[in-house]
Amino acid sequence: MMQAQNLWTTLAEQRQSHTRLIVSTVEARAAKRLKARDDEIERIRIMNWALEERLRNLFMEAQMWRDIAQSNEATANVLRGDLQRALDSQAVRGGGSGDGQEDDAESCCWGENQVPLCAEEEVGTPAVEERPATAVGRCKGCREDAAVVLLLPCRHLCVCAPCAAAAQACPACGSAKNGSVCINFS
């Protein structure tokens, strides 16, 4: 009887330790999985943060480009007005037409302070009279077509449309191009 009791006890103990082993294995596995999940969450959190940072940067960049575009547009509008006035005043003075000289637009020398007109700057000098009103210079790029595109920011009217599109820098002064305005001379 005593032996049977012992056997039962041993069996029960064995079963118990077996169960403990299984439980601890499962627990260890679960803990590992949990840890992996935590790591994943942390990784995603960091990634999110980086993406948000990037988004912020992109937003700021977009803002900056918008500002630049706006200021370029404003510059273009000012130039358009200046040019119109310059052409008007030249038309009043010289009247005539004919082919021009490349230097025409440049020698008008539109100052940094946006004082644009040769009419204003060169009052009393014969320079303007010597040049025909609607003179269009020759392109300084290909030296064949008429120079009808104003380059920004230097404002040299010195290239034809294809050359303006291809140019990285102004062929007259070498400053880097950041925009262009096609001038309508009619």
Ligand SMILES: [Zn+2]
């Ligand atoms: Zn050209």
Ligand SMILES: [Zn+2]
């Ligand atoms: Zn230039």
